[in-house]
Amino acid sequence: MTAHWTEYDPSHFRMTTGDDLFDVHDHFTRWRRDAEPEGYNLYLQSLASAPTPSVRLERNGTDLFNLASYNYLGLSHRPEVIAAAQEGLARYGLGAAGSPTLSGLLDIHKDLETAIAAHKGVDDAILFPSGYSANIGIISALVSPGDSVIADISSHASIFDGCQFAQARLSLFRHNDMSNLKKRLETVQGRKLVIVEGVYSMDGDIAPLDKVAELCRQYGARLMVDEAHSAFIYGEKGRGLAEHFCIEDQVDVHFGTLSKSLGGMGGYAAGSSSLIYYLRSYARSQMFSCALAPPLVTGVSEALRIAIAEPELRTKLWHNVAVMRETLLELNVDIGTSTSQVIPIMVRNDKIIFEITRALEAAGVYLNPILFPAVKQKQSRFRVSVSAAHDPDQLRTAAQLIAQVLKTHKVIK
Ligand SMILES: Cc1ncc(COP(=O)(O)O)c(C=O)c1O
Known part of the structure; x- marks a missing residue:
C-alpha cells in the first residue's frame, strides 16, 4: 500500500484476493497503524x-x-429505573441463563411483553436480545426464499442483513419516494413484505406512513414498520409514528427497540397473537439466544411505565x-x-x-x-x-x- 492513508477507507479492506483468508486483516491493520496516529x-x-x-x-x-x-427521554439514568434494575438483579440474578424457548423465559419477560402490547394496542409482543437481532429474526421467520422484501434504500443494516438471512428477493425503492415504491409493488411478483422505518436513523426524516400503508393495501403487501427511533416519543400517547399517522391498525408488524427512547437494550415485535405465536417458534435469533438479562428487563419495564405516565x-x-x-x-x-x-x-x-x-x-x-x-x-x-x-x-x-x-x-x- 503506497498511497497516503486518506486515500483509503474501511470499504477497501473487506475483500482479499490473496491465497490466505487472513491477508485482509493484515492490510487493514497496517492501514489503521498509519491512520490512527494522524487522527x-x-x-x-x-x-x-x-x-x-x-x-x-x-x-x-x-x-x-x-x-x-440516543436516550431520547433521558430514562437510562433515572433513579427509579436504576432502582428497578437493582431489584431485578437482587431477585433474579445477572442473567436469564437460558433461551426464552427453554428455561430463560421469566415472569418479568412476559410482563414486559404484555406491557408493550398494551401500549401499542395490539394482542401480543415478543422480546429479542437486541433491535438488530429482532430484525434478523422477524424478517427471516416471515419471508422465505422466493418471497420479496420491498424496502427503502436508506434502511438500517439490520433490515438488509435480515433479508440476506431470509434469502429473500430484495427490491429497494428511492428514499421516501412513493411513486418509486408504487413501481416496485407493481413489478415485484409473489408475496411481498414492505419494510420502512419511522424515523430514518441517519437522516432524521420520517416515512410518509399513511401513503405507504395505502399502497400496501392497494397492492396486497404486508407492512412492517421499524420504529427504533420513533416508538415511545411520536403520537399523542407516545405509541409511535403509526399512531401519529393514525394507521396503527394497518401495520402488520410493529418493530421497536428498547435501546433508544427507553434507554435500555433489546428489541421487540408487536402484532396479532398468531403472528407473535409464530415468531416464538420461528424467529431463530430469539430462540437460539439467551433471554434478556433480568436487571435490564425490570429497568426497561420501569422506563416504559415512566414514558407512559409522564x-x-x-x-x-x-x-x-x-x-x-x-x-x-x-x-x-x-x-x-x-x-x-x-x-x-x-x-x-x-x-x-x-x-x-x-x-x-x-x-x-x-x-x-x-x-x-x-x-x-x-x-x-x-x-x-x-x-x-x-x-x-x-x-x-x-x-x-x-x-x-x-x-x-x-x-x-
Ligand atoms: C432503524 C434501526 N433499526 C434497528 C436498529 C438496531 O437496534 P439496536 O441498536 O437496539 O440493536 C437500529 C439501531 O440503531 C436502527 O437505527
Whole structure:
C-alpha cells in the first residue's frame, strides 16, 4: 500500500484476493497503524460515564456536552429505573441463563411483553436480545426464499442483513419516494413484505406512513414498520409514528427497540397473537439466544411505565428539538432533511470530519463522525440526538459552538 492513508477507507479492506483468508486483516491493520496516529478515529473511543447530557472521555478524563447518545427521554439514568434494575438483579440474578424457548423465559419477560402490547394496542409482543437481532429474526421467520422484501434504500443494516438471512428477493425503492415504491409493488411478483422505518436513523426524516400503508393495501403487501427511533416519543400517547399517522391498525408488524427512547437494550415485535405465536417458534435469533438479562428487563419495564405516565417528557423533548433545529438553521448549519430528534450535521467530506471531531471535542462538544458504511461515501456527517434530558440553553450554546467549528473548517460560511 503506497498511497497516503486518506486515500483509503474501511470499504477497501473487506475483500482479499490473496491465497490466505487472513491477508485482509493484515492490510487493514497496517492501514489503521498509519491512520490512527494522524487522527483517523475508528469510533472506538470509550466513555467513563453514563450517557447523560455530560459525558467523560476515558482517554483524557475530559467532560463534554453529550449530543451523541440516543436516550431520547433521558430514562437510562433515572433513579427509579436504576432502582428497578437493582431489584431485578437482587431477585433474579445477572442473567436469564437460558433461551426464552427453554428455561430463560421469566415472569418479568412476559410482563414486559404484555406491557408493550398494551401500549401499542395490539394482542401480543415478543422480546429479542437486541433491535438488530429482532430484525434478523422477524424478517427471516416471515419471508422465505422466493418471497420479496420491498424496502427503502436508506434502511438500517439490520433490515438488509435480515433479508440476506431470509434469502429473500430484495427490491429497494428511492428514499421516501412513493411513486418509486408504487413501481416496485407493481413489478415485484409473489408475496411481498414492505419494510420502512419511522424515523430514518441517519437522516432524521420520517416515512410518509399513511401513503405507504395505502399502497400496501392497494397492492396486497404486508407492512412492517421499524420504529427504533420513533416508538415511545411520536403520537399523542407516545405509541409511535403509526399512531401519529393514525394507521396503527394497518401495520402488520410493529418493530421497536428498547435501546433508544427507553434507554435500555433489546428489541421487540408487536402484532396479532398468531403472528407473535409464530415468531416464538420461528424467529431463530430469539430462540437460539439467551433471554434478556433480568436487571435490564425490570429497568426497561420501569422506563416504559415512566414514558407512559409522564407525557411531559415528550413535550420537553419536542421543545428541545425545536430549539436545536431553529438555532442550527439560524446559523446556516446544513441539517439535511431532518424533521425529528435525530439531526444530522452534514459535512460531506470524509477527509476533514475527524479533524472537525477533534475541534468539537476541544470546544466541549461530544459528537461522533458518521461515515461509510453507515452512510454513503461523501455523505459524512455528525448525528445529533436531542434528548428530553438536555437543557435548552445548553443546546443553544452547543449549536453555536458547532457552527463556529464548521465555519473555521470552511464547511459553512
Ligand atoms: C432503524 C434501526 N433499526 C434497528 C436498529 C438496531 O437496534 P439496536 O441498536 O437496539 O440493536 C437500529 C439501531 O440503531 C436502527 O437505527
